[in-house]
Every structure is written in C-alpha cells, then in structure tokens.
Amino acid sequence: xxxxxxxxxxxxxxxxxxxxxxxxxxxxxxxxxxxxxxxxxxxxxxxxxxxxxxxxxxxxxxxxxxxxxxxxxxxxxxxxxxxxxxxxxxxxxxxxxxxxxxxxxxxxxxxxxxxxxxxxxxxxxxxxxxxxxxxxxxxxxxxxxxxxxxxxxxxxxxxxxxxxxxxxxxxxxxxxxxxxxxxxxxxxxxxxxxxxxxxxxxxxxxxxxxxxxxxxxxxxxxxxxxxxxxxxxxxxxxxxxxxxxxxxxxxxxxxxxxxxxxxxxxxxxxxxxxxxxxxxxxxxxxxxxxxxxxxxxxxxxxxxxxxxxxxxxxxxxxxxxxxxxxxxxxxxxxxxxxxxxxxxxxxxxxxxxxxxxxxxxxxxxxxxxxxxxxxxxxxxxxxxxxxxxxxxxxxxxxxxxxx
Amino acid sequence: xxxxxxxxxxxxxxxxxxxxxxxxxxxxxxxxxxxxxxxxxxxxxxxxxxxxxxxxxxxxxxxxxxxxxxxxxxxxxxxxxxxxxxxxxxxxxxxxxxxxxxxxxxxxxxxxxxxxxxxxxxxxxxxxxxxxxxxxxxxxxxxxxxxxxxxxxxxxxxxxxxxxxxxxxxxxxxxxxxxxxxxxxxxxxxxxxxxxxxxxxxxxxxxxxxxxxxxxxxxxxxxxxxxxxxxxxxxxxxxxxxxxxxxxxxxxx
Numbered sequence: 001x002x003x004x005x006x007x008x009x010x011x012x013x014x015x016x017x018x019x020x021x022x023x024x025x026x027x028x029x030x031x032x033x034x035x036x037x038x039x040x041x042x043x044x045x046x047x048x049x050x051x052x053x054x055x056x057x058x059x060x061x062x063x064x065x066x067x068x069x070x071x072x073x074x075x076x077x078x079x080x081x082x083x084x085x086x087x088x089x090x091x092x093x094x095x096x097x098x099x100x101x102x103x104x105x106x107x108x109x110x111x112x113x114x115x116x117x118x119x120x121x122x123x124x125x126x127x128x129x130x131x132x133x134x135x136x137x138x139x140x141x142x143x144x145x146x147x148x149x150x151x152x153x154x155x156x157x158x159x160x161x162x163x164x165x166x167x168x169x170x171x172x173x174x175x176x177x178x179x180x181x182x183x184x185x186x187x188x189x190x191x192x193x194x195x196x197x198x199x200x201x202x203x204x205x206x207x208x209x210x211x212x213x214x215x216x217x218x219x220x221x222x223x224x225x226x227x228x229x230x231x232x233x234x235x236x237x238x239x240x241x242x243x244x245x246x247x248x249x250x251x252x253x254x255x256x257x258x259x260x261x262x263x264x265x266x267x268x269x270x271x272x273x274x275x276x277x278x279x280x281x282x283x284x285x286x287x288x289x290x291x292x293x294x295x296x297x298x299x300x301x302x303x304x305x306x307x308x309x310x311x312x313x314x315x316x317x318x319x320x321x322x323x324x325x326x327x328x329x330x331x332x333x334x335x336x337x338x339x340x341x342x343x344x345x346x347x348x349x350x351x352x353x354x355x356x357x358x359x360x361x362x363x364x365x366x367x368x369x370x371x372x373x374x375x376x377x378x379x380x381x382x383x384x385x386x387x388x389x390x391x392x393x394x395x396x397x398x399x400x401x402x403x
Numbered sequence: 404x405x406x407x408x409x410x411x412x413x414x415x416x417x418x419x420x421x422x423x424x425x426x427x428x429x430x431x432x433x434x435x436x437x438x439x440x441x442x443x444x445x446x447x448x449x450x451x452x453x454x455x456x457x458x459x460x461x462x463x464x465x466x467x468x469x470x471x472x473x474x475x476x477x478x479x480x481x482x483x484x485x486x487x488x489x490x491x492x493x494x495x496x497x498x499x500x501x502x503x504x505x506x507x508x509x510x511x512x513x514x515x516x517x518x519x520x521x522x523x524x525x526x527x528x529x530x531x532x533x534x535x536x537x538x539x540x541x542x543x544x545x546x547x548x549x550x551x552x553x554x555x556x557x558x559x560x561x562x563x564x565x566x567x568x569x570x571x572x573x574x575x576x577x578x579x580x581x582x583x584x585x586x587x588x589x590x591x592x593x594x595x596x597x598x599x600x601x602x603x604x605x606x607x608x609x610x611x612x613x614x615x616x617x618x619x620x621x622x623x624x625x626x627x628x629x630x631x632x633x634x635x636x637x638x639x640x641x642x643x644x645x646x647x648x649x650x651x652x653x654x655x656x
Contacts, residue, residue: 299599
C-alpha cells in the first residue's frame with residue numbers, strides 16, 4: 001500500500017502533529033540538562049557559570065510558541081486563512097482541507113504555474129498534475145493493450161497482414177517498457193504522454209490571460225490567495241482541546257466551542273450524550289491518540305479514513321463507520337453498499353461502536369461546576385464515560401471463495 | 404368477474420409473512436416472456452446443491468410484482484394450501500408418483516378449477532395488510548415505492564431486486580439472460596452519503612445510479628393495519644410521473 005516514496009517527504013512532513021517540542025532554530029532536538037555545567041553547592045564560581053549558561057540558553061533559544069494558528073468561525077465553517085498557518089496545519093498532522101484543492105491547499109501554487117507567473121522547471125508538478133498524469137498514462141496503457149489483444153485475436157484467426165504484424169511487435173515492446181516504467185515508479189517516462197507537449201499548450205494559453213483570471217491578480221502583478229483551509233468540527237475541537245495549538249477568536253472558552261459543535265448536529269439546545277458530534281469526536285480522538293492520521297471518509301461514504309503517517313506516504317488502510325448503539329440509523333442496504341465500495345478500493349471496513357453513558361451520568365459531569373477553573377479536566381472526565389469497541393466487517397462472496 | 408385468463412399466484416403463509424411462490428413452469432414462462440416479470444428463483448438444484456448462480460423453482464415474486472399483476476388483472480391471488488386441499492377433496496389432483504422417497508409432481512397444473520379458484524381467492528387488501536405487518540414501511544412510502552416500480556415496469560424494463568448493487572432495483576433493457584443492466588434504481592431522494600456510495604458503487608460495476616422520487620412526497624399518515632379501499636385506490640391511481648435523475652461518477656482512472 002506504500003506510495004512512491006520521496007526523500008523530500010520525510011523532510012517536509014517532519015512533525016506528526018502541530019507541536020514543536022523544545023528545539024533550537026536549526027530544528028535539532030536540544031536537551032537542556034545535558035548541556036548545563038555541573039553545579040557544586042560549595043563553589044560559588046560554578047553558581048555563576050551555571051547561571052550564565054542557563055541564561056544563555058533561555059535567551060538564545062526561545063521556547064517555541066505553538067499558539068500561532070488563527071482559526072475563524074464564519075458561516076458555520078472553521079477557516080484558516082493565513083497562508084503560513086495553512087501550510088503548517090497540513091504539513092504537521094494533515095488537518096483540514098483546502099477548499100479549492102483535493103486536500104492539501106495547493107490552489108495558489110497550481111494557479112501560479114497555470115498562469116505562468118513564475119518560471120518553473122519541468123519537475124515541479126503539483127500533486128494534482130501527478131495524479132492526472134498517472135491516470136492518463138494508465139488509460140493510454142489500457143488502450144494499447146486492448147489494441148494488442150485485438151491484433152492477437154486477428155492473428156489467431158489468420159486474418160492478419162504483415163503491416164499489422166509489425167505493429168503488433170512494436171506495441172508489445174512499448175507495453176513491456178511501460179510496465180517496467182510503472183514498476184520503477186518514475187513518472188512521465190516510457191509512455192507517449194510527455195510533459196513537453198503539455199508545456200507547449202501552456203505557453204499558448206499564456207499569451208492571453210482570460211478575463212476571469214485577470215481578476216485574480218492584484219495591481220502589483222501578484223496572485224491573490226482566494227483559497228482557505230476548512231477544518232472539520234472534530235479537527236477544530238481536537239486542536240483546541242487536546243493540543244491547544246490554535247486560537248479561535250469567536251469563542252471565550254472550550255465549553256462554548258463544544259456547545260456550538262454539538263448544536264451543529266442537533267437542533268435542540270440541550271446536549272444529549274449520544275450527540276453525533278461527541279461520538280464523532282471520541283472516535284477521532286481515539287484513533288489520533290493511537291498515532292493514526294484520521295481524515296474524513298466521505299469520499300467512500302464512511303465517517304473516517306485511517307492513514308499510516310499521512311496521505312502522501314500511504315494509501316488509507318481502514319474506513320471507519322461510527323455505530324451508535326442507541327439509535328439504529330443504518331439499514332442493510334446502506335451497510336452492503338458501503339462495504340462493497342470500501343472493498344472495491346481494497347480497504348478494510350471497521351465498525352466502531354460507541355457506548356454512551358446515561359443522560360444522568362452525562363449531565364452530572366457536564367454541569368458540574370467544581371471543575372470550572374479547568375475545563376480540560378471536565379471534558380476529560382466526560383469523555384471517559386464513553387467506551388469504544390471495534391468490529392471488522394468484510395464482504396464475503398461464497399461462490400468466489402469456494403475452492 | 405371471470406378468472407380464466409388470469410394466472411394463479413399461489414400464496415403461502417397467508418397468516419404470517421405471506422409470499423407468492425410459483426412452481427408452475429408454464430406460468431413462470433408466461434410471466435417472463437409475456438409480461439416482463441422476472442421474480443426471483445429461490446430453489447436449489449437437487450443435483451448441484453452448493454452452487455448459487457442458477458437456481459430453480461419456486462419462483463418468488465416480490466411485492467411490487469404481485470401488486471402490479473393484480474392491478475393489471477393478469478393474476479389472481481389464491482391461498483395455495485386450501486386450494487390444493489379442496490382439489491384433493493374432489494379428487495381432481497392426480498396421485499403423485501413416488502420413487503426412491505422422492506415425490507414427483509407435474510411441472511404444470513393442467514386442470515384448473517375456476518370455481519375453487521374463486522372460492523380461495525385472496526383479496527389484495529388482505530395480502531398487503533399481512534405483508535406490512537412484518538415490515539417498517541409507512542403507507543405513503545409503500546404507495547410511492549410501488550408507483551416507482553409501476554413507472555419502470557410500464558416503461559418496458561425488466562426489473563430485479565437491487566440489493567446486490569446497493570440500490571432498491573436493477574433495471575435491464577431486455578431479458579437479463581441476454582442483456583447487461585446499466586442502471587441501479589434508488590427510491591426516494593436520499594442524503595449526500597448515499598449518493599456518494601451509490602454513485603461510486605454503480606460506476607465500479609459499469610452502471611449509473613438513478614434516483615427516482617416525487618417532488619412533493621404526498622403524505623398519508625394511515626397506520627399500517629388499516630389497509631382499506633382508499634389505500635388500494637391510491638396505489639392504483641395513475642398520477643403524474645415520478646422525477647428521475649441519473650448519476651454517474653467521473654474522474655475514475
């Protein structure tokens with residue numbers, strides 16, 4: 001399931017979460033204790049030396065500030081609009097989705113290349129380009145293979161001409177090469193799909209910048225960023241509650257944020273223990289805390305996808321479906337369909353059952369005012385009332401599995 | 404009303420979970436060739452008890468097919484058990500041959516007894532009432548679903564149940580033995596989640612997904628235990644055609 005690996009990836013995605021733990025400006029881990037001189041109580045000079053060193057470290061290496069990602073809540077959406085924050089939140093833990101991109105916010109990069117506003121070398125392709133190219137290559141390969149098979153059929157029927165025989169040989173050779181190329185994993189080699197041609201087309205386009213494109217460029221000739229990153233509700237709450245690495249100006253405290261998230265899923269003002277947000281958040285937190293990269297599974301009709309490390313490294317291995325024990329919200333048609341879709345993309349469907357506490361138990365913790373000075377502790381206590389268990393669901397076809 | 408030109412739809416289990424099971428090969432042939440009604444073969448072949456691709460009699464008719472046949476006066480619901488018992492009483496059933504502990508019955512029933520058919524006829528109202536006792540349909544949903552089926556059946560499609568492909572029905576342009584299906588049908592308009600999975604699944608089996616529904620879903624808040632003439636009239640009434648939308652996924656490499 002591993003994708004084509006790139007040494008660069010390890011460098012770009014160095015941090016698994018948007019947290020930097022005590023590091024100097026070079027990004028090297030620094031153990032303060034080891035570098036400090038020994039302290040001898042009977043020797044005043046060592047005190048001075050120690051203080052100087054301590055001061056030096058404290059001045060030279062400032063504690064990295066983690067709290068510099070600003071999230072705004074607008075029209076029912078959690079947005080990150082700052083460009084460096086957008087990059088940071090994606091590169092450190094793969095949170096959010098660029099609203100004009102597949103996932104990583106690359107709209108600006110792509111548009112710069114499309115409008116030829118920066119000179120790029122050939123290799124600088126965006127992820128979307130690579131995907132498109134790979135797909136084009138595959139269709140091309142399939143077309144050629146089909147043609148070869150047609151010719152082979154003709155040969156068997158003895159209806160083949162010499163010319164076609166020659167063509168067949170050539171096709172065979174090309175296909176072998178293409179197969180090799182795709183195994184090695186180099187992009188753009190082998191097949192007839194070449195980047196050169198693409199660039200020529202680009203240059204033709206460049207001569208006339210379309211009217212709608214010209215609106216994207218400001219008076220200084222720079223491209224205006226119109227993309228923002230949208231965070232899921234669970235992602236926002238995770239970043240605030242579990243990591244505390246974001247600032248949300250709209251909300252005074254965690255409880256307020258929690259209430260808004262819960263009310264997004266249910267109309268009523270009171271929060272029930274089986275509120276869909278709570279269930280979704282618990283499952284999200286559960287898998288995040290076990291080291292998985294959790295992203296929305298809407299494209300396969302499930303609640304979440306689990307990635308090892310992250311989308312650029314591996315394909316998702318598991319699709320999660322949250323099952324509420326109290327309400328029976330899925331019928332067999334839906335389960336069948338989802339299982340078939342998940343199976344067809346070679347992933348495993350996991351049903352995640354969340355056991356909820358009773359409303360009394362829930363309210364007792366939620367409205368307990370003793371813990372007001374530390375909201376985090378209150379939510380910790382609240383979430384500990386829930387239990388999570390997992391079941392793997394597999395579609396099994398008896399007539400295909402029989403030997 | 405004459406019963407002679409109607410096929411017998413034998414109902415078993417009328418009191419609890421009624422089903423229409425057809426053993427008569429001639430009837431099955433007529434339904435399939437003459438009326439485009441497929442049903443589902445459910446019997447296992449005695450020689451190949453493990454395979455499940457080609458099944459044998461009895462043919463089970465799904466509920467929509469039963470209603471459609473009754474509505475169009477093509478079939479008549481008959482209580483299979485009492486009809487047969489009555490026929491045994493008057494001795495019009497030939498003695499079954501028995502060989503090697505197997506009872507061999509003729510594949511078609513040649514001596515219909517119109518009098519007994521009328522006597523053991525089951526009203527469609529009773530059938531639907533009993534059927535709905537075991538389901539969680541609401542009346543209005545039931546009526547709408549039948550109308551979607553009727554719309555497709557009257558358009559000349561061959562229809563199979565569609566759970567295999569995540570829909571409510573699968574439609575074929577001709578007999579499924581000769582044609583591939585290119586559409587799965589999903590009743591009523593559904594949420595985005597179902598559109599995503601439905602569309603993905605349909606595309607991966609080279610079909611498109613068709614959503615079928617009424618713009619204004621007419622509500623009928625009757626309880627399911629009171630199927631009366633109004634409900635049957637609602638079922639049979641030909642009002643406007645349902646809206647259909649087909650969805651195909653693009654962007655698959």
